[in-house]
Amino acid sequence: MTRGSATARRRSDRLDDLFHALADPTRRRVLARLTLGPAAVTELARPFQMSLPAVSKHLQILERAGLVSRTVDGRVHRLRLTGEPLRQVEVWLDPFRSYWEDTFTRVDEDLAARPSRRLRAPARRRRS
Amino acid sequence: MTRGSATARRRSDRLDDLFHALADPTRRRVLARLTLGPAAVTELARPFQMSLPAVSKHLQILERAGLVSRTVDGRVHRLRLTGEPLRQVEVWLDPFRSYWEDTFTRVDEDLAARPSRRLRAPARRRRS
DNA sequence: CCAACATTAAACCAAATGGTTAAGTATGTA
DNA sequence: TACATACTTAACCATTTGGTTTAATGTTGG
Incomplete structure (x- = not known):
């Protein structure tokens, strides 16, 4: 089977x-x-x-x-x-909104928390 | 074929x-x-x-x-x-936003433009 | 009544999806 | 060296998807 x-x-x-x-x-x-x-x-x-x-x-x-x-x-x-269902999409999207507004802080936190050998990326993105 | x-x-x-x-x-x-x-x-x-x-x-x-x-x-x-792609969703969604904010005006406009016999629906939706 | 029109339903098909199990491929660790 | 760990790849399978063509259903208009 x-x-x-x-x-x-x-x-x-x-x-x-x-x-x-x-x-x-x-x-x-x-x-x-x-x-x-x-x-x-x-x-x-x-x-x-x-x-x-x-x-x-x-x-x-x-x-x-x-x-x-x-x-x-x-x-x-x-x-x-x-239209109503599109509002539902918007609603679903909402909790993620902080992620395209300030992703960097969270990522940086994580990098700080687990400083791996291999994560030595050359700091590509400037924060302005 | x-x-x-x-x-x-x-x-x-x-x-x-x-x-x-x-x-x-x-x-x-x-x-x-x-x-x-x-x-x-x-x-x-x-x-x-x-x-x-x-x-x-x-x-x-x-x-x-x-x-x-x-x-x-x-x-x-x-x-x-x-996160970035979710912002793209948001961007795509934007032109539709007016549709869950005020749908009624547009629908009413259309009904006015094409007054069909059969659309004599008993005015179901109140506008408040 | 009959033909054209607007649209869906049915039957079919190839390809994609979402899952499985079994077999790799690296990497850590004793 | 050998074994466990963290994954992915490969091969397979049933079901779904997105399209097709042909047929059916219900208007509308002459």
């Missing part, structure tokens, strides 16, 4: 869907387009070379992540940006 | 790697752990049930995305958070 995948992948986590949805250039371009206002599927598909079903799937992924919402109006599906 | 995948997937875009790296709970937990300071591979792997090679691969993905950097010190690989 090889039993390759043991844990069976949860995939239920909200952020998983969210970040996964953002990890594709097509989907990011769609989101960018939607900042200009809502649009129908065909309209969203126009800039891309791929088939309509392909775009349709991308939109489903964005929808599942909550990034866009859909209003069916006759045969036209009108998509609009939701 | 069925030629299933025509475009061959670029995957070279920086943001693709970045968001993909963030789209996994294990990797996000590793990042969270690293905000407390650098750590070795074994140490990072401890909270997880998966095998060491699995963690090693996750770390490679984080590294490829630039989210962590590695200092090999003897046989110990010390990982630290880099």
Whole structure:
């Protein structure tokens, strides 16, 4: 018994869907387009070379992540940006914010704490 | 010739790697752990049930995305958070910020511009 | 009623993902 | 020298992903 995948992948986590949805250039371009206002599927598909079903799937992924919402109006599906999930990204990002504001102090602390032979790096980055 | 995948997937875009790296709970937990300071591979792997090679691969993905950097010190690989790429996420996020601050005005504008029969929804959302 | 239109669903495929185990490769240590 | 430690690589596997084409579903308009 090889039993390759043991844990069976949860995939239920909200952020998983969210970040996964953002990890594709097509989907990011769609989101960018939607900042200009809502649009129908065909309209969203126009800039891309791929088939309509392909775009349709991308939109489903964005929808599942909550990034866009859909209003069916006759045969036209009108998509609009939701934004709320992007705020969630922002929220997730927040605890890390100190890391691109002052990384150096923490790194320096660590270097001081464990002065290894090999860490004799030639002090590359100036602190201004 | 069925030629299933025509475009061959670029995957070279920086943001693709970045968001993909963030789209996994294990990797996000590793990042969270690293905000407390650098750590070795074994140490990072401890909270997880998966095998060491699995963690090693996750770390490679984080590294490829630039989210962590590695200092090999003897046989110990010390990982630290880099932060800079997370700032890139923030930068990418910026143009959307207005969407979780005031979505309503834009949506209303659009509804005004295209007054469809079927959109006679019973004014669900109050604006306060 | 019938044809064009807007869109999704189904079936398929290659490649990537996330895991596994087993086998390296260095480095420390007795 | 030999053994344990800290890792990575390699080979493998099931599932997911991102695309395709063809078919189906439901409007809209003549």
